Amino acid sequence: MISQEQIKHIAKLARIALNADEEKQLSNDLGKILDYIQQLQQVDVSNVNPSFHAIDQENILREDIAIESNKQEAIISQFPESQAGFNKVKSIFENNDN
């Protein structure tokens, strides 16, 4: 079971606003899914290494070469709010002089 307090905390981490009904529903749904997942606790995983991928991987490096792109217009036109070719967002630093 996940409490509504925990749900509030996770929602903050996940940057999702929730109303009270949604919080309640999620606390219920997540609880049920976690109950199902509990079965993994039965498995003996001592001395087992985790597999983060399905196949063995190695780093692939390549030269850092600049290539031409003429996509600026297509990309800028998708900004929800833009000004003079810039993406306009709310300021994130507080003004301490005030």
Next chain:
Amino acid sequence: MITNLTIKDIQDQLKQGKFTAIQLVDFLIAKIEKEDPAINSFVYKSYDLAREQAKKVDEMIAAGKELPALAGIPCAIKDNILIDGINCSAGSNILKDYIASYDATVIQKLKEQGAIILGKLNLDEFAMGSSGEYSAFGPTKNPKDLERVPGGSSSGPAAAVAAGFCQFSLGSDTGGSIRQPASFCGLVGLKPTYGAVSRYGLISLASSLDQIGPITKNVDDARIVYQAIMGKDPKDSTCIGEDNKGEVDIKKIKIGIPKEYFVSGIDPEVEKTIKATIDKLKESGVDVVEISLPYNKYALACYQILLPAEASANLARYDNIRYGNKELHSGDFRESLEEIYRYARQQGFGPEVRRRIMLGTYALSAGYYDAYYLRAQKVRTLIQNEFRQAFKYVDFIITPTCPTLPFKLGERKDDPVTMYLSDLFTTPANIAGVCAISIPCAKEGLPVGLQIIGNFFQEDKLFKIAKIFEEIK
């Protein structure tokens, strides 16, 4: 016009001049416009692109040029794969206005091979779902029975091929999203080995599980499309594109049936059909043996941790600041940037996507990582080892694709745990990374899929055995 044709038949008839590529495209456009409103498989149409591509193919034929493998073949694409200049929504309100600015590697390959792209197909939002009902564009219906779901998350790709709107489609499979809808719509669906097909330009769900693959009407078509899209790609470091060739001799191969797949929870109709198919195989002289894969039963629980965890990280990028949905932008009304994110993500994501993001965030949060994510990755190792061991003893493993028949719309929508059970038999192949194909095997009634699982990068042999099974049944 193309209902019973294969890719090879279409190309033969184009070359013989029975119809032109442009006639084929116009025929299909008329069919989609007339019949798709009842099915809802398309979310965006790219008819201009299709006509342009068809014209090029007709010119090649007129000039007597050699045709590439997919020249003139009409297809459509799951709407989580990018096509330059065309909308890509991933079935989500948060990407309602997004227009892709480049081609996915698979799209570039399809274009090079002369395929004709008719549009983008419906899906469960961000490919999270097993019924097609979790789409911001409304549910897709199963063309075999309009009261039933086509499966998911590649709901549109399966429905569009089953309805005869296109010859093949591309879907993506993270836990069964190609195989389960192929099974529900009576089609062939391949999940390639992880690392066989480039994921560049696929909207990521769970990066360690996702693969793009074909949905087709028959095994030969699936092989042709797979050959066209697979291969190493410098733009996806996880794509190594190995391609092992091998012969399949029906008298020499050994097929394993894992006993754990025939326990409680499986629909009697599915069990009966699969067992009848297995009997047919035995009669044809195939050596069928019972095997045990005891850790496979934990694959779904493992998936229920790994998928949300990876998805919560992948979907963090959708903040509606650089692209997304202009109507959800609330810049002037909010106190802070964080409030803008929170509002866009509340309104932009549907309930299932929010549920999985929340679960994944929880599983990765401080204090829970070892208990959930790390433990699931360890169980994953055990599942992988179990497959490796099994493939030392048998050549292929067969199971039902899905424990149930196609269910009715609305039947499971509000109960996530029951919905997730649809993925019970398909998730092990994703967790392990091996390849698997679903082929239809019901003679009458609702479709039932038979899943054949092959070893890493053994697609060539998988197609050969699937072709033999297709002929036997």
